[in-house]
Amino acid sequence: MTQDQDKPKPDFAAGFSTGGLADGDTLVGMVGDDEVLLVRRGEEFFAVGAHCTHYHGPLADGLIAGDTVRCPWHHACFSLRTGAALRAPALDPIECWRVERRDGKVFVREKIARTKTAQPALRGAPRSIVIVGGGAAGLAAADMLRREGFDGRLSLLSADESPPCDRPNLSKDYLAGTAQEDWIPLRSPEYYREQRIDLVLGAKATLLDVKLKRVQLDDGKAYNYDALLIATGADPVRIPVPGAAESKLHYLRTFADAKAIIAAATNAKRALVIGSSFIGLEVAASLRTRGLEVHVVAPEKTPLERIMGAEVGDFIRTVHEAQGVVFHLGCTVSRMEGTRATLSDGSTLEADMVVLGVGVRPTLALAEQAGLTLDRGVVVDEYLETSTSGVFAAGDIARWPDPHSGERIRVEHWVVAERQGQVAAQNMLGQRVRYDAVPFFWSQHYDLSINYVGHAENWDKIEIDGSLQARDATVTYSRAGRTLAVVTVWRDKQSLQAELAMEASHS
Numbered sequence: 001m002t003q004d005q006d007k008p009k010p011d012f013a014a015g016f017s018t019g020g021l022a023d024g025d026t027l028v029g030m031v032g033d034d035e036v037l038l039v040r041r042g043e044e045f046f047a048v049g050a051h052c053t054h055y056h057g058p059l060a061d062g063l064i065a066g067d068t069v070r071c072p073w074h075h076a077c078f079s080l081r082t083g084a085a086l087r088a089p090a091l092d093p094i095e096c097w098r099v100e101r102r103d104g105k106v107f108v109r110e111k112i113a114r115t116k117t118a119q120p121a122l123r124g125a126p127r128s129i130v131i132v133g134g135g136a137a138g139l140a141a142a143d144m145l146r147r148e149g150f151d152g153r154l155s156l157l158s159a160d161e162s163p164p165c166d167r168p169n170l171s172k173d174y175l176a177g178t179a180q181e182d183w184i185p186l187r188s189p190e191y192y193r194e195q196r197i198d199l200v201l202g203a204k205a206t207l208l209d210v211k212l213k214r215v216q217l218d219d220g221k222a223y224n225y226d227a228l229l230i231a232t233g234a235d236p237v238r239i240p241v242p243g244a245a246e247s248k249l250h251y252l253r254t255f256a257d258a259k260a261i262i263a264a265a266t267n268a269k270r271a272l273v274i275g276s277s278f279i280g281l282e283v284a285a286s287l288r289t290r291g292l293e294v295h296v297v298a299p300e301k302t303p304l305e306r307i308m309g310a311e312v313g314d315f316i317r318t319v320h321e322a323q324g325v326v327f328h329l330g331c332t333v334s335r336m337e338g339t340r341a342t343l344s345d346g347s348t349l350e351a352d353m354v355v356l357g358v359g360v361r362p363t364l365a366l367a368e369q370a371g372l373t374l375d376r377g378v379v380v381d382e383y384l385e386t387s388t389s390g391v392f393a394a395g396d397i398a399r400w401p402d403p404h405s406g407e408r409i410r411v412e413h414w415v416v417a418e419r420q421g422q423v424a425a426q427n428m429l430g431q432r433v434r435y436d437a438v439p440f441f442w443s444q445h446y447d448l449s450i451n452y453v454g455h456a457e458n459w460d461k462i463e464i465d466g467s468l469q470a471r472d473a474t475v476t477y478s479r480a481g482r483t484l485a486v487v488t489v490w491r492d493k494q495s496l497q498a499e500l501a502m503e504a505s506h507s
Contacts, residue, residue, distance in 0.1 A: 009028055009029045009030045009035070010027070010029040010030070011029065011030055011031075012029040012030065012031050012036055012038060012047065012097075012106075012107070012108035013030075013031050013032070013107065013108055013109070014107075015102075015105035015106065015107045016029065016038065016105060016106050016107075016108075017104060017105055018040075018045075018101065018104055018105060018106055019104070021038065021039075021040040021045075022040065023040055023041065023042055024040065024041065024064050025039075025040055026038065026039050026040075026059075026060050026064065026069075027060070028050050028058075028060045029108070031047070031097060031108050031111075034049075034095070034111070035049075035050040035051070036048070036049070036050055036097060036108055037049065037050040037059050037060055037069070038099075038106070038108065039064060039069065039080055041064070041066075041067060041080065045099045045101065045106045046067075046080040046081065046096075046099065047096065047097035047098075047099050047108040048069065048078065048080060048083055048094050048095065048096050048097070049083070049094035049095040049096075051094075052071035052073065052074075052076050052078075052090055052094070053076075053085065053090045053091070053092040053093065053094055054071065054073075054074055054076050054089045054090040054091075055073055055074065057071040057072055057073035057074065057076075058072065059071060059072075059078075059094075061492060061493065062492075062493075062496060063493060063496035063497065063500065064080075065077075065500055067079065067080045067081055068080060068086060070496050070499075070500075071090065072492035072493060072495075072496060073442075073449075073492065074089050074415065074440075074442055075087070075089075075415065075440045075451075075453075075495070075496065075499060076088065076089055076090030077090075078090070078093070078094050081096075082096065083095060083096040083114075087419060087422075087437070088136075088140055088415055088418030088419050088421075088422060089414065089415050089418055091140065091143050091186075091418075093114065095111055095112075095114075096111070096112045097109065097110065097111050097112060098110055098111075098112055124430055125150060125152065125429050125430065126150075126152060126225070126226030126227040126390075126428065126429075127152045127153065127226050128152055128153040128154075128155075128224060128225050128226050128227075129145060129150065129152065129153070129154050129155070129225060129226065129227045129228070129229070129428060130155045130157065130215055130223045130224075130225035130227075130228050130229075131154075131155065131156045131157065131228075131229045131231060132157050132205045132208075132215060132228070132229070132230050132231065132232055132366065133157070133158065133159075133229075133230065133231030133232045133233055133395065134156055134157070134158020134159070134160050134163070134164045134199070134201070135158075135160075135164065135167065135231060135233045135395060135396075135417065136164075136167065136233075136395060136414050136415075136417035136418045136421065137229070137231035137233070137394040137395030137396075137417040137418065137420055137421035137424070138156055138158065138164065138229070138231040138395075138421060139156070139164035139186055139187070139418075139421070140417070140418040140419070140421035140422050140425075141229050141231065141394065141421035141422065141424055141425040141428075142154060142156050142195070142197050142425075143187075143195075143422075143425075144421065144422040144425035144426065145425045145428070145429070146195045146196075146197070148425065148426060148429055148431075149429075150425075150429060152226075153198070154195075154196065154197050154198065155197075155198040155200065155223050155225075156192075156197055156198065156199045156200065157200050157203040157205055157215065157217070157223065158199065158200065158201050158202075158203060159202070159203060159204045159205075159232075160201060160202075160254055160255070160256075161201055161202050161254075161256060162185075162201070162254065162255040162256060163185050163186070163187070163189070163192075163199060163201065164185070164186045164187065164199075165184045165185050165186060165254075165255045166183065166184050166185075166186055167253075167414060168414050168442075169183065169184060170184070170252060170254075170255065170257070170258040171252055171258075171279050171282040171283055171286060172282055172286065172444045173444075174258055175252075175258055175261060175262065175282075175283065175286035175287075176285070176286035176289040176290065177262075177286075177289065177290055178289070184255060203217050204217060204218040205217055205218075205232075205366050206218045206366070206369075207366075207369065208228075208230075208366050208367075208369060208370035209370070210370050210371070210372075210388045210391060212224075213225050213226065213228070213390070215228065226390070227390050227391075227392070227428040228390065228391045228392065229392045229393070229394060229421070229424050229425070229428065230366060230367055230372075230378065230386070230391065230392070230393045230394075230397065231393070231394050231395045231397070231417070231421060231424075232362075232363040232364075232366060232367075232395075232397055233362075233363055233395055233396045233397065233417075234360035234361055234362045234363055234396040234397070234412055235253065235360060235361055235363050236251040236252070236253050236356070236357075236358075236359075236360050237356075237358050237359045237360060237361055238251065238356070239274075239356065239358060241274070241333050241335075241336055241354065241356075242334065242335040242336070243335040243336040243337055244336035244354060248336075248353075248354060249354050249355075249356055250264060250353065250354065250355045250356070251355070251356055251357075252279055252283060252355065252357065253360070261283070261353075261355060264352075264353040265287055265290055265292060265353065267352070268292055268352035268353045269292060269293060269352055270292065270293040270294075270295070270339075270349075270350050270351050270352050270353075271284075271287045271292045271293070271294050271295070271351060271352070271353050271354075271355065272295050272297065272333075272341055272349065272351035272353070272354045272355070273287075273294060273295070273296045273297070273354075273355050273356075273357060274296075274297050274298070274332075274333055274354065274355070274356045274357070274358060275296075275297075275298055275356055275357040275358035275359070276296055276298035276300055276303035276304065276327075276329070276357075277304075277357045277358060277359055278304070278357075278443050279357040280296065280298070280355070280356075280357025280358070281296070281303060281304075281316065281320065281357075281443075281445060282443065282444060282445065283355050283357055284296050284320060284325050285320065285323070285325075285444070285445045285446050287355075288320075288323050288324060288325060288446075289446070293324070293326075294324070294325045294326070295325075295326045295327075295328060295349050295351065296320070296325060296326070296327050296328065297328045297331050297332065297333055297341075297343060298327075298328075298329055298331070299329075299330065299331065299332055300329060300330070301329055301330055302314055302317065302329070303316055303317050303327075303329070304316060308452075308475070308487060309459075309462050309475075309477070311462065311464060311468065311475070312450075312468065312475055312487060315468040315469065316445060316450075318469070319445055319446065319448055320445065323446055328343055328345075328347070328349070330345075331343045331344050331345050331347075332344045336354070339351055339352055341354075360396070360412060362376075362377050362378075362396050362397040362410070362412075363396075363397060364377070364378065364397060367386070367393065367397065370388070370391075371388075372386045372387050372388055372391065372393075373386065373387035375399055375408070376399065376410065377397055377398060377399035377410040378393040378397045378398055378399065379399055379408070380392070380393050380394075380398050380399065380400050381400075381401065382400070382401055382403075382434045382435060382436070383423075383427045383432060383433070383434060383435070384398060384400060384420055384423055384424040384427060384435050385427065392424040392427065392428060393424075394417065394420035394421045394423075394424045395416075395417035395420055395421065396410070396411075396412045396417060397410075398410060398420060400420075400435060402439075402455065403434075403436050403506040404438060404454065404455070404484075404502055404505065404506045405455060405484060409439075409455055409457070411439045411455060413439065413440070413441035414441065415439075415440050415441060416437070416439050416440070416441070419435075419437045420435055423435045423437075436503075436506065437503075438453055438454055438499050438502040438503055439453070439454060439455045440452065440453050440499060448471065448489070449490075450487060450488070450489055451487070451488045451492065451495040452485060452486075452487050453485065453486050453495055453498050453499045453502065454477070454483070454484050454485030454486055454498070454502055455484065455485055456477040456479070456484035456485035458479065459477040459478060459479050459484060459485075460478070460479050460480065461477075461478045461479070462475060462476070462477055462478075463475070463476045463478070466489075466491070468489060471489050471490050472489065472490055472491065473488070473489045473491070474486060474487070474488050474489075474491055474494050474498075475487040475488075475489075483498075483501075483502070486498035
């Protein structure tokens with residue numbers, strides 16, 4: 001049912017008519033000071049927290065699928081029965097309340113206490129697990145291992161100097177200055193202590209001996225394992241800019257990178273962004289939000305055309321131009337002389353700072369050295385296990401058999417990495433869970449958020465329902481009559497429905 005946001009929310013503690021909700025309907029009400037989402041599934045009623053634990057998205061605007069609720073913003077999924085966060089990007093559960101039915105009404109009673117029960121020992125579970133990589137996949141895997149009852153030694157080796165952080169935020173709200181620094185770490189220092197996760201920062205793994213089951217760091221320290229996850233992610237593509245000192249070129253991958261860009265922007269008036277990738281354009285939007293003049297130089301004729309097609313690419317360009325961004329497309333930077341950049345078409349522009357967003361490359365050195373099978377990434381099976389038994393890979397480096405497209409694909413997106421880390425963790429514990437999630441990502445440009453589900457490397461048809469310029473559209477990419485991907489602009493429910501439909505098509 002559709003709820004009028006201006007009306008007072010019903011008091012669920014006082015009772016609500018069972019006839020007021022049809023099967024699959026939701027309603028937000030109050031229990032004391034808490035906002036609660038009431039959901040009907042058949043003759044069952046569930047009462048759970050009204051907001052996603054990721055970015056506080058309104059679950060009432062999401063999608064009910066079976067006995068789960070999916071967040072409209074970034075597609076996290078929660079159990080209506082237990083509140084458990086079943087799918088990233090949310091890692092923490094939502095609250096649950098006890099529901100009582102009497103005299104044609106439902107009453108939402110007390111909050112169900114979340115008690116941590118002792119997990120039974122896992123038969124055949126490894127005694128020691130090492131995760132190489134402190135990004136989305138690595139942290140999500142470590143989190144899931146403890147949630148699933150793994151009680152052995154758990155080491156998370158990160159080459160980064162900062163603890164695992166909310167990387168999507170680095171190019172979005174944090175860089176724009178609208179997110180606080182303490183929002184960025186994914187977990188508190190206490191979390192790692194309480195969960196007995198040995199987080200080692202600045203740990204660069206240089207040698208993997210799969211026969212001895214040992215990982216060695218560049219400082220000589222070695223870690224033995226019974227099961228291993230490689231989640232080394234990707235590194236920014238670095239291109240030379242003639243005349244520009246390397247120290248003056250900024251890339252964005254880590255928390256430290258974002259801080260360096262912010263520091264440079266503090267005393268700058270004009271920024272040059274090289275590359276019209278998602279990162280490049282999100283950086284452009286954030287720097288404009290900070291008040292800088294921004295120029296984007298890219299060799300493409302249309303931003304993001306290879307990923308989303310010309311129509312969507314042109315739309316995103318107009319969004320940026322409306323905010324004052326100046327595009328120099330079909331160009332590259334020939335040279336820099338101080339603050340002056342000369343472009344390949346002979347034109348020049350002034351820039352106090354330069355940020356490059358020209359893509360990333362998977363970090364494969366460790367996997368290659370260990371002799372794992374590679375194919376433009378680390379080849380894994382449907383359980384995310386590599387060519388070596390007991391060694392798994394997840395995130396930006398993993399190329400897996402996608403059941404929807406029927407092809408092996410590799411996707412460089414945050415939610416995919418987190419979900420793969422979770423599934424790899426379950427499989428390191430012997431659960432044999434197939435990774436079959438539909439890829440999802442979102443991109444933010446000023447007040448515009450774009451959701452993308454599926455994966456389309458090429459297509460023969462694009463259909464647009466609605467209007468991109470009106471910011472109300474669904475764009476469908478298909479090949480041979482089969483839907484491969486769906487982009488939505490301010491149609492969050494349709495994005496969730498498209499994801500569900502793709503899941504059903506290969507279940």
